[in-house]
Amino acid sequence: MNTMKSRLYGLRHIMVIALLAIISHVYVLWRFLAPDDSKRQVFMTGANDGLEQMLPMQLYLYEKFKEGIWFYDTDFGLGGDFYTDLAYYYSTNIIYYINILFIRAGELLTGFDTSTVDFWAYNAFFISILKAFLIIYFTYRFLGTLGVGPLYGILGGFIFAASPTYFRFTVFWSFFSDVFIWLPLTLWALELLIRKKKPGLFIFATAATLINNFYFGYYQLIIAIVYLGIRLLFRKQGDLPRIGTIKLAVPSAIIGAGISTVAFFHAVRGFLNNDGREYDVDVPMFAELDWQDNIFYENYLIIILFIAIQALFTIKLYKRYFYKVFAVLTIVFMLFTLSPYIDMLFNGFQQPQKRWHYMLVFFHAVLIAQYFAHFREISLRQYLFSLIPVYIILAFSIYWKEDVVVWVYLVPVIHLVGFLLVYLKGRQPLLQGTNAVLLVLLTVMVSASHTNTQIYHDGITDRNHLFYISSNHYASDLQKHNVELVQDMKTPEQKLDYKVRNQDNTPMYMGFNGTSIYSSIIDGDIIDFYYNDLKVNIRYETISRYSTFQSRSNLFSLFNVDYMMREDDTYGIPLEFSPIIDDGTYTIYENEAPLPFMRYATDIYDPDTLTHPLEREHAMISGIVTDALEPTASAEPMENVLDEVSVEAQNATYSDGVLEVPEDGGGLSFNFDPLLDQYQNADVYIEMHVEMIEPNKRFTINVDGYPNERLFATSKYRTYADDLLYRVELEEEVPITFSSGKYAVELQSVHVEDYEVLEQESARPDPRYTVSEQGNAYQITLENPRAGIASVPIVYRDGMKVTGDDSGDLEAFRANYLMTGFTPGADDRVITISYSPPYYTLTLIISILSLLISFVYLDLFGIRRRLKRLFK
Known part of the structure; x- marks a missing residue:
């Protein structure tokens, strides 16, 4: 009977958490469903990175995985390993995988269309509410280990999940806010390990964090070490001995890291292969502050609820171990917001980035939950004293901002209820319930006010809007129709050079083989090709994008970019391109000097001897440029006029x-x-x-x-x-x-x-061939095979494999800076080009072995016996 009652009690908590997860999204849902047409259909994805990166990448990866393509495709920009390069985003993201399992099941059951950006814009609401549920749940469970009861444990999770920082992360970079899940999970797991000798959850939390996102895994490593260090230095009664804790934590962390290897290793490789330019700017010790840096009032990223100030000034509660821990952490991390050096530390000692603030949000939420959990211990005098700094900060903030934010009017109401609770020693259920409702209302109002002014402001809502997605600024019917026309004309290996205005990921969401990409992680060899080797000067300077070839005919032909679509007023049509279709708005051009996809070469050029981009272009056209073979030719120097x-x-x-x-x-x-x-x-x-x-x-x-x-x-x-x-x-x-x-x-x-x-090279007879994509490989079928040195404009990556049906392994090598070179035999009629990330098999074996080791390791702690008792 007690077990049944406990389960019903737990189910009630789950239902409350689910309801609060929805309530936390009340403002963004209202903006989407509002009766006022001017406010409607604003979806939960930012107009910049959200529309330009997040939604296209989610759509692209889902389509690839659905087709059974796991690692590489030629339509990933110029071509590349999307598993490795998009690990920063979604390709190894656990939350994304959970999401697409739901989506795939729904697609199979109902047949809804997942191939449009509109669908993924709708999906953002669903996955964010799911994440909010997990955030509240894990925070509630963590707070339970600190002695906080369910009511304020759930409210602490709600303050964390409904914070302005969560919505800023989610709206602009949805994968950022996944870390809100892993932080409370990791600390909960550490508490179970330290106090109950249960390492299982810590192994899972370590593995899940490192698999989900290597970048935030670094953040989590820092805070986990800090928290564990605090718990070891300042032990609490009932904790395991320090040596015993370390003996549990270290192997558990190693096993968890081992399980993550198949994802984490390749994600780190992608990061290290990225362009490595150093941030060569002097960073000041302290930031120059203005009203936007006030973390208590309309800060653009984080707002610390004024209740945390009361908690910090309630000195009596510092006698409690965990209260003191989180009060000190809150104070220290508040001070950290003043220095860009801390921003650099958390960003791997690169340029300052304020992505660590979610930790401060969590610490202050945990502190507030403990504050109310021990509210009856506070004297009336102490309570009134704690209000003084609150009203000083609020008055100063209003004066500095020259504006009164809507939630300010709720402050005295909450204080009045708090006063009555303190006066009556917190023994009034009605007042406790009222206080809890007011806390929820305050959190929602703070978040809504921030979202309205700092996220859904003019310039953003004009674009993160359903009408924008179907406009000519993003993906109009006419644009999609013209893309389909080109798709019908071209062969699979040919590329179409087109992007909608500044949408460099247009090929991802329109589903064609293009030339552009926008991603924080781009293979450094491609960046070197653009900025150093060929000096392709794209319109917008950035290390996160590349597109087109600066209207240079040589490069278009070398990479089989044989079609181009432009608006009539677009500058710069390559000299060798001519119009073939004009609908009055868009013109489609065709390359009059195309080169074959597979090209044989007799002249081999040493890249170190070529000094000018035009020399390099000519060498690639007339022969092959590589340091993998002995050179047989030298280029004629270009005349400088x-x-x-x-x-x-x-x-x-x-x-x-x-x-x-x-x-x-x-x-x-x-x-x-x-x-x-x-x-x-x-x-x-x-x-x-x-x-x-x-x-x-x-x-x-x-x-x-x-x-x-x-x-x-x-x-x-x-x-x-x-x-x-x-x-x-x-x-x-x-x-x-x-x-x-x-x-x-x-x-x-x-x-x-x-x-x-x-x-001259274009006029030569083409080798007769057909190209087809076979799952994770490309096949070139030759009608007239011959031996020689060949290259294809498939971007080379370590892990590329080329085989001939007669010769077997053809030993792929880097050619023409970015391309794949090989030496087919005279009887090789079918050339197969495939790719898997280097060491993928090895890392997969390590992950599987680590998972098996974890079962053996956990069995030492009686996990199997407990599971048997649970399912009897």
């Missing part, structure tokens, strides 16, 4: 390498008149070094109508690639204009490209 070009300053002054532009639009004018008689149909490649001296701001270099947006000197996302190459069509006058400012400008070279090398 800078001396034949006259350059004059216009609305600017240029002297001794310093360009001063007093107003936007001034700059340099290049006169190519002497070259016009020599070249009739050509491009000019202008190379220059440009750095802004002053002021420190974003600036634009506009090259004959091509606006190259450059980041300010201290930006976290600067490429530090200041040797710039611009391609323009050869005309008599070519202006290069700048934003106002002072620049260091060095003109380095001018080269003319008439594409003779490309046209």
Whole structure:
């Protein structure tokens, strides 16, 4: 009977937690379903990274997994290992996997369409409510181990789950807020280990955290070590001996890490393979504060509830062990918000990022829960004393912000109920219930006010809106129709160069083989290719994106980009492309100088001997560039015709390498008149070094109508690639204009490209072949096989494997900077190209063995016996 009553009691708690998980989302749900049309259909995903990264990546991975493609695809940007590179996001994310299991089941049962961004926008509400449930539940269970009763344990979890920080993380970077689940789970697991000698949950928490996201696994490692260190240094009665705790914690952590290896190892590889540019900016010890940095009042990221201030000033409760622990942690982490150095520490000693604030939110939520759990111990005098700093901070905040936030009016009401509870020693169930309801209401109001002003503000709600998704800013019916037209025309291996405005992940959500991507983790070899080897100067300077090829025909042909779609007013159509379809809004172009997908080469070039991007392009077209084979050819140096070009300053002054532009639009004018008689149909490649001296701001270099947006000197996302190459069509006058400012400008070279090398190679007879995708592999079937050195524009990654049906392993190697090279035999009719991440089999074995070891290890603590008793 007692067991049944206990289960019913627990079920009631679960139902309350589920209800609170929904209530925590009342504002975002109201904005989606509001009766006022001007406020409706605002979905729970940010307009920037949310729409540009989160939703497309979720859709893309789901479609790949559904097709049985697990690691690599040529439609991942130029091509790449999405399992490794998207581990920062969703490819190893446990919460995402749970989500897509629900989605797949629903798709099979009801047949709803998962192939649109709209669906994933709706799905964001479902998965966020599920996460809120888990956050509240794990926090409630952790607080239970601290001696906090169910009422305030659940409310502590609610304060954490419904915090402004949670919604900011979830709306803009949904995978960020997963860490809200793992923090209370990890600390709960540590308490079970320290106090009850139960390591099972700690093994699970360690494995789950490291599998889910390696980046936040680093955050969790820091706080787990800090918490364990506190618990070992300042032991509580009933704890295991220090040595005993360490003997349990260390092997448990190692086993948990071992279980995670198949995900964690490859995620770290992706991070280490990312572009490694250092953040070369002096970081101050303390931040320059303004009203937005006030963590108690309308901060853009975090708001500490004023009840935590009362708790911190209630000194009597510091006699309680866990109260003191979380009071000190709250104070210390509040002070941490003042220093960008702490932001760097938690970001792996890179550029400052305020992603650790969720820990402070958790500490203050745990402190508040304990404060109310021990409310009856507070004297009336102490309670009134604790209100003084609250009203001082509130008055100062209102004065500083010059605005009264709506939740402020609830403060005296809560204080009045608190006063009555203290006066009556907390023995009034009605007052306790009223206090709990007011806490929920306060938390929801603080979160709603913050979401309304700091997240759902103008400029965001114009875009994270259902009408925006179906507009020509994102994915209109006309755009999708034109993409389908190209899909019908092209062969599987050919690429279409198209993105909707600034949506670099357009190929992900429209489902075609494109050339662009937007991701925080990008293979460093691709970044080197763009910024160093070929100096492809994309329109927006960033290390997180790449797209198109700066209208350079050689590169389009080399990578089988044989179709292009542009709006009529778009700048820069490659010289070798011609229009084939024009609907009045969009024009589709076709490459008139295509190259075959599989290309044989006789000339081998050493990459170290090629000095200019055009030399490298010509070498790739006429032969193959690689350091894996002995070179057999050398490139002819390109002629630098800078001396034949006259350059004059216009609305600017240029002297001794310093360009001063007093107003936007001034700059340099290049006169190519002497070259016009020599070249009739050509491009000019202008190379220059440009750095802004002053002021420190974003600036634009506009090259004959091509606006190259450059980041300010201290930006976290600067490429530090200041040797710039611009391609323009050869005309008599070519202006290069700048934003106002002072620049260091060095003109380095001018080269003319008439594409003779490309046209000659394109005119050669193609090897006859067909290309097909077979699950996780690509097959090239040759009609006229022959021996030789070959390359394909499939981006090479360590782990690439090429086999011939006759020769077996063809020993793949890196060719042409990014491509895959191999040497087929004379009788190889079917070439198969496949990929799996390096050491994947080994890491999978380690994970399986670690899982088996965990069962043996846990059996030492009687887990099997307890399970048998449970299921008898």
